[in-house]
Amino acid sequence: MDALLSAQAGTALLIGGPEFFSIHAGSPGQAIPRRAEEIHLLFGEARDLQVLEGVDRDEVARRLELEADARDALQLSLILLDPESPSEIRSGAAVELDELLGRDECHERLERVLYAHPLPADGDLDGALAHSEGRAPTTHQLLRDFEALQPAISEVRCAWVEVPDRLFESAADRRRFQAAAVREGLFRDLVLIRRDGSSIDSFLVTVLLKPAIRAIRGHREVMLAWMTPMRQRREAARWADVSEVAEEAADAPRPDSSLRSE
């Protein structure tokens, strides 16, 4: 069967032929029959609708819980980073987030969102670290990693911003591509690749095989444009390495020539 899923709404709609059933985060075992006219009410103004094709009910229920965990984790992390939130609430959010991060895949899914954008100027990372220290160790480590990766996050973000608008049909198309890239963890993967110095070309091949990305029109051109600045830097770095080696080699005494001079 196919399904529509929204973490914001905490709801998934199962589409089995002419019949519709909804399941809800918190009680995924219960499927409620629905009429077509009710669908817009189930999702309200949710802007994170995902289409799942060829899935069974258990898989939808599992995905819904994972997405709902990630949604809650993101909300708690935003509170934790908000300098205007009262101290007691930030500390409580750190502890509640710590519990969530222990759940299946939640840690990585939160990183997928956090690593998509550098910390905004009004984000209080130092305060978040202070509020999590000693009471929420997993949260604290997550924030430490987030802090350490800011340069790589900025680099990947800048490369995304530089992707020309002409590769998208509209601004909304660009937003949709970005949403898919965040959800599929492309920003996070790229950030970690930049940290580790791994191959961008291997990453590109992996991404171009992802069904969720392949389903987007023009995905190849967008991905290539996104990777270009990072590949250029990598190429530049390679040339720098080569040049350095060459220069070192040039500066080094040449045994054979010295022999000749003698």
Added chain:
Amino acid sequence: MPDLPCKDCGLPVPLGRSDCPHCGRPSLFPNVQAAELDGEQSALAARYRAAIEDAESRGCGEVLRAFESAAGAAQAVLTRPFADVERLASSDRQLQPTYYQLLEAEARLPYGDRWDKLRRLADAALFPGYEKDIRFAALSLDGTGLPSYGECSLVLREDMIAHRASVFDENSALLMERWAYNPPMGLRAVWQARALLCVAKLAGELRPDTQEEEFAKLLLSPGTDPENDCFVEVHIWGSMSGWTLERVVFTPAAGNRPPPKYVVKGLRAELAKFDIELEER
């Protein structure tokens, strides 16, 4: 619909405009102007008188007076998902968009279902030329709205909406379809006359032994689905921010996972910046 003279230059202003096309001065709110038309007011007055006579003849005069008094203090409540309230509370630059504005901004797509069609047809007939500016709410006596639309009931501040709100007999999408988009007069009223509309609509349901505690459910009663919701619809022209709210009543939907405890506390703190109380039920 007739043109009304501009209060400044005296030239005719088509109903539906919020400014004079000739001198450019701001005009009244078109939904309020529509409710103020002589035909609407006299038709409503006739319904009101008939309802009173009927109630008196059934021995319900006293209950009716209590109901009218309660309805005169009814508030406008719209229901939204928790996430919408979080967004609204995050800054006073956040506004509550209308359905049409979301479509225009490509922030959402039409679902293309029956409601889409009914809503568009009804809005075009009721709010010609200004449907994009109308927000919907329901009259409520206890601060809770219609649960189909979300778990948060947003109670609106009267001083922020009274001048630009009008009320309508019931769900306009359904009523307009029933009347083939040509409804009789007397089904709408200005905000200040909402009690008259409530009496005209609901006096027939009062009994001599109806208790005041029953009034809230009489005025707003959710059905098993939206088609069976009973309520008086409120139409509000123009934008709304966090400052338009008086309080928020949060009622987690049964069977749905509630937000994390500190997310709710965070929202409470955000709302407090607007002097808005968050009430959990």
